[in-house]
Amino acid sequence: MQKKAPTLIFPQDTSDAKRLSREVRSGRLKRIRQGIYTDANWEDIPQLLHNRWYEIVAYLYPTAIASHTTAASLKPENNTVHITAEVGRQNKIAIGEDLIIEVHPGDVNTLTERFCPELNRSSPARFLMENLQRAHQDVQLPKARGQLWVEQELVKYLTRYSEAGLNALRDQAKKYYQRLDMADEFQQLDQLISALLTTHAADVLQSSLAIATAKREPYDQTRLELLTQLKDYLLRCEFPERPYQYNKSSWRHLSFFESYFSNYIEGTEFEINEAEQIVFSKQEIINRSADSHDVLSVFEIVQDYTEMVTVPSSADDLLQRLCHRHRIIMHARPEKRPGELKSEPNKAGDTLFVLPSHVEGTIAQAFTLYQQLPIGMPRAIFMQFLITECHPFDDGNGRLARIMMNAELVAQEQFKLIVPTVHRDSYLNGLRQASRSRRFRTLCKVFADLQAYTSTIPWDDYGSARSALEAHCADKLPDDGVAIFNKQLAVFKIALPPG
Structure with missing residues (x-):
C-alpha cells in the first residue's frame, strides 16, 4: 500500500481549530505554528515546508503575491521566501525553524499572474524591476538578485520571444511602473533592454x-557553464600517452576502420566487406549511393595526414575548419546543407542543442576554455564534447566531433582512436551523463580506454587488424559482444578521478 504524502492542515474556523488542537494532544497531528498543523513526521517537516510554502502564504495572507527573488525561483532560498501583501509595514514571520516569510508592503494587483491554484506571483515585467531594487545607500537588497541576474534573464527572454517580445515586456513595465512606485527601476530596466537591442x-x-x-555574438550560457566544468575535470585527470609513429599502411588501415565505425554508429550500416568495396575499390553499394559516399568521404578526411595533423589556432579558425570538414563529409547529401551552419534548432530525444543564433558565440567563448587545457587527450575530449553539445550542422555532427577529437591526438603524434560498434552504448552513456548530469568520468574513461585499445591493434597488416577486431567482437552490437570486448579494455586499468 502506497504511503500517504504528508500534508499541511489549516483550521477553517474556531471549532475546527479546537478539533485540531485535540488532534495534537492525542499525537495524531503536530503544530508547526499557531494555525498551522501537519500529519508529517518531525524529520519530514523541513522538506514539507520547502515544497508547500505557498499554502502557508495563502493561509496567512490570502491576497498576497510571491515577489522579488521568489517570483523568479518559486521556491525558498536560504529557507526564505519574499512576498508582497496589503500590509502597512514590512514584517518577518518564522514558520518553525525551517521557513521564513519576508512580508513587503505593496500593490498586489498590478502586473501579477497565477502560478499555482493558491497563489499569484509578480509577472516578469514586474519581478525584473523588483530584482533591480536597491537600498538608499545603493546596496543590493536581499530580496533582489541585482543587475547581473536581470541581464541574464533579459537575454533568455530575448532568445525565447525575439525583439518583439522583449519590447512588449518593456511596454508593460512602462505602463505600470508609476503605479508600482518603481521609476528608478524602470529607468534602469529600459536602459538594459535598449543596450541589448543596440539602441x-x-x-x-x-x-x-x-x-x-x-x-x-550571443552564446549558450548553460552550455558554457557545462563546458567549464568539463575543463575543470579534465585538468584533474592524467591520461597515459599513446605515441604513434606514422606508417603509410597502418595509417590507411586504421583510417578505414575509423570511418567504418564512425558511420555505423550514426546509422550508416554496412558489412565490413561492403565497406572495403566502397573504400578500397571505389565501388558504390547498389541502391545506397549517399550512404556509400558517407563512408568514403569520412575516410578521405581521416586518412589525409596533413588534414588530421591540423588543429585550430583561433575561434574563427575553428569555425572555418568545422565548415570545411563538414562540407567534405556531407557533400553527397546537398539537402543537409554541407558546410553551412544550421538555421533551425535541432535536438536528440529531450535534448535541445545550442540554438542556431548562439552557435558561433558559444564556440568562440568555449575556445578560450580549450586553450586552457593541456594538449593531447584533454583537448581532444573537450573538442569532441563541444561539437556534440553545439551540434552546429543539420547532420553529420557526431562524425565531425570524432574527427575533430582525433585531429587533436594526431597533432601530438598520439594514437587516434576508434569507437567500435560494440562500445556504442558505453560511448552514448558517457555523453548522456556529461550532458545531463555533469558527470564526466564515464566519457573520459571511454575515450582513454578506446585509445589504449586502438594502440594494441596490429594496423600494419590489414588482415591481422581485421581478425583482431572481429575476435574482440568490436564489430558486433553491444548485446552480442560487450562482455568479450570489455575484457580487452579491463587490462588497461586507467584510473580517473570521480566527477
Missing part, C-alpha cells in the same frame, strides 16, 4: 553574456 550604448551592461548579445 543604447552597451557600456551599461555588466555580464559577459549580455555584452556578447549586444554585440550580436
Whole structure:
C-alpha cells in the first residue's frame, strides 16, 4: 500500500481549530505554528515546508503575491521566501525553524499572474524591476538578485520571444511602473533592454553574456557553464600517452576502420566487406549511393595526414575548419546543407542543442576554455564534447566531433582512436551523463580506454587488424559482444578521478 504524502492542515474556523488542537494532544497531528498543523513526521517537516510554502502564504495572507527573488525561483532560498501583501509595514514571520516569510508592503494587483491554484506571483515585467531594487545607500537588497541576474534573464527572454517580445515586456513595465512606485527601476530596466537591442550604448551592461548579445555574438550560457566544468575535470585527470609513429599502411588501415565505425554508429550500416568495396575499390553499394559516399568521404578526411595533423589556432579558425570538414563529409547529401551552419534548432530525444543564433558565440567563448587545457587527450575530449553539445550542422555532427577529437591526438603524434560498434552504448552513456548530469568520468574513461585499445591493434597488416577486431567482437552490437570486448579494455586499468 502506497504511503500517504504528508500534508499541511489549516483550521477553517474556531471549532475546527479546537478539533485540531485535540488532534495534537492525542499525537495524531503536530503544530508547526499557531494555525498551522501537519500529519508529517518531525524529520519530514523541513522538506514539507520547502515544497508547500505557498499554502502557508495563502493561509496567512490570502491576497498576497510571491515577489522579488521568489517570483523568479518559486521556491525558498536560504529557507526564505519574499512576498508582497496589503500590509502597512514590512514584517518577518518564522514558520518553525525551517521557513521564513519576508512580508513587503505593496500593490498586489498590478502586473501579477497565477502560478499555482493558491497563489499569484509578480509577472516578469514586474519581478525584473523588483530584482533591480536597491537600498538608499545603493546596496543590493536581499530580496533582489541585482543587475547581473536581470541581464541574464533579459537575454533568455530575448532568445525565447525575439525583439518583439522583449519590447512588449518593456511596454508593460512602462505602463505600470508609476503605479508600482518603481521609476528608478524602470529607468534602469529600459536602459538594459535598449543596450541589448543596440539602441543604447552597451557600456551599461555588466555580464559577459549580455555584452556578447549586444554585440550580436550571443552564446549558450548553460552550455558554457557545462563546458567549464568539463575543463575543470579534465585538468584533474592524467591520461597515459599513446605515441604513434606514422606508417603509410597502418595509417590507411586504421583510417578505414575509423570511418567504418564512425558511420555505423550514426546509422550508416554496412558489412565490413561492403565497406572495403566502397573504400578500397571505389565501388558504390547498389541502391545506397549517399550512404556509400558517407563512408568514403569520412575516410578521405581521416586518412589525409596533413588534414588530421591540423588543429585550430583561433575561434574563427575553428569555425572555418568545422565548415570545411563538414562540407567534405556531407557533400553527397546537398539537402543537409554541407558546410553551412544550421538555421533551425535541432535536438536528440529531450535534448535541445545550442540554438542556431548562439552557435558561433558559444564556440568562440568555449575556445578560450580549450586553450586552457593541456594538449593531447584533454583537448581532444573537450573538442569532441563541444561539437556534440553545439551540434552546429543539420547532420553529420557526431562524425565531425570524432574527427575533430582525433585531429587533436594526431597533432601530438598520439594514437587516434576508434569507437567500435560494440562500445556504442558505453560511448552514448558517457555523453548522456556529461550532458545531463555533469558527470564526466564515464566519457573520459571511454575515450582513454578506446585509445589504449586502438594502440594494441596490429594496423600494419590489414588482415591481422581485421581478425583482431572481429575476435574482440568490436564489430558486433553491444548485446552480442560487450562482455568479450570489455575484457580487452579491463587490462588497461586507467584510473580517473570521480566527477
